[in-house]
Amino acid sequence: MICPACGSELREMKTESVVVDVCDGGCGGIWFDRFELQRVDEPHEAACPVLLASEGSPHVEVDHGRRRNCPRCPDTVMMRHFFSVKQQVEVDQCPGCGGYWLDPGELALIRSEYGSEEERRVAAREYFKDIFGHELAAMRAEGSEKAERAWRIARMFRYICPSHYIPGDQPWGAF
Ligand SMILES: [Zn+2]
Ligand SMILES: [Zn+2]
Known part of the structure; x- marks a missing residue:
C-alpha cells in the first residue's frame, strides 16, 4: 500500500x-x-x-x-x-x-x-449531553428559525467526533 x-x-x-x-x-x-x-x-x-x-x-x-x-x-x-x-x-x-x-x-x-474505554465513553456522553441537551434545546425553544440552526449544529457535531456520537441518545431523538 x-x-x-x-x-x-x-x-x-x-x-x-x-x-x-x-x-x-x-x-x-x-x-x-x-x-x-x-x-x-x-x-x-x-x-x-x-x-x-x-x-x-x-x-x-x-x-x-x-x-x-x-x-x-x-x-x-x-x-x-x-x-x-x-x-x-x-x-x-x-x-x-x-x-x-x-x-x-x-x-x-x-x-x-483517557485511562479506559469506559472513561472515554463517559466523557463523550457528558459532552454530547451538554451540547444536545442544554445548549441546543434552549435554541430550539426559541422558535423555528433557531431550531433550524440547532439541527445544523447538531449535525455538525456528528462529524466532529463520529466515533463517539451515539444515535438516538439525545433527549430530542436521533437526527
Ligand atoms: Zn508517509
Ligand atoms: Zn478505506
Whole structure:
C-alpha cells in the first residue's frame, strides 16, 4: 500500500496485538485497519514501542492541510475528525473501510487522553449531553428559525467526533 500522506511504500508490521502498515521510510505515519486502533488506544493496552516512537524522516515533507485518500480504497477521500471529545488529536478515517490513518506522535497522544474505554465513553456522553441537551434545546425553544440552526449544529457535531456520537441518545431523538 502507498502512504496517503507522503506517497512512500507502507511496510506491514506485526506487533503483539495488531498488524499495522507503517510509513517507516517516509513520514512515519501508521495505518490501522478497522478495529485495530481500538486495541491499542488506551494506556493499559500493549502497544509496540516502535509504533509509539514512530517518527518521520526529516527529508520527507507532508502537507497537513491536504485531504488524503484511503490507502486501502484509493478512490475514497478520508474524513478528518477528532478522535475524542477532548478535541486534541485530528485523525483521518476512511468512511468506506473504517480504517484510521495516524500521523507520527498521534498514537501516544490518543493513549494519554483517557485511562479506559469506559472513561472515554463517559466523557463523550457528558459532552454530547451538554451540547444536545442544554445548549441546543434552549435554541430550539426559541422558535423555528433557531431550531433550524440547532439541527445544523447538531449535525455538525456528528462529524466532529463520529466515533463517539451515539444515535438516538439525545433527549430530542436521533437526527
Ligand atoms: Zn508517509
Ligand atoms: Zn478505506
